[in-house]
Amino acid sequence: DTAVSQTPKYLVTQMGNDKSIKCEQNLGHDTMYWYKQDSKKFLKIMFSYNNKELIINETVPNRFSPKSPDKAHLNLHINSLELGDSAVYFCASSPGQGDGELFFGEGSRLTVL
């Protein structure tokens, strides 16, 4: 069983479209995250949710909107996609906010044409 699963794994779309990436964790963790890894390989946090509540919202365009229907799910919706949004988006979870071990999903590779 995959502990942190995200769908889709690959997404190719045109500029201006709206797309969503879904994430689910079956580890019983309280905290979930979205990270972005761009072509330069930097892994940067975008959002963090603890028990469905938004904890961190780094400086990302408001075209990105996370939604956590319950603590096992954290989805990411992106409006009006731009070329610069092309990246790998990783969902992750951790037992709590104070725990440094992150469990990552396999990543969703987004390509905007």
Add this chain to the structure above:
Amino acid sequence: RKEVEQDPGPFNVPEGATVAFNCTYSNSASQSFFWYRQDCRKEPKLLMSVYSSGNEDGRFTAQLNRASQYISLLIRDSKLSDSATYLCVVSLYSGGGADGLTFGKGTHLIIQP
């Protein structure tokens, strides 16, 4: 100055050799330190935490030098399967709070037969 800096490599090392690489961090208030491993086109996974007194896990040894603000990873008797990118991760929180985690760009290691 980047918050967490690593030599991107690649480090090409023959199988069986010992390899070491460092990572420097800029924020002296950093409290927790980790090494993550990321295989090509895969998600990062925790390799080991780095403790103040240094710690060892099999062939891997991690050291922390707070005075000079760097951490190191030593791999002995390297195996082909050690080929990966090694990410240095630093947290501002003593519990390793994932919301305070900063990732380095990683050092790419290639073990050659």
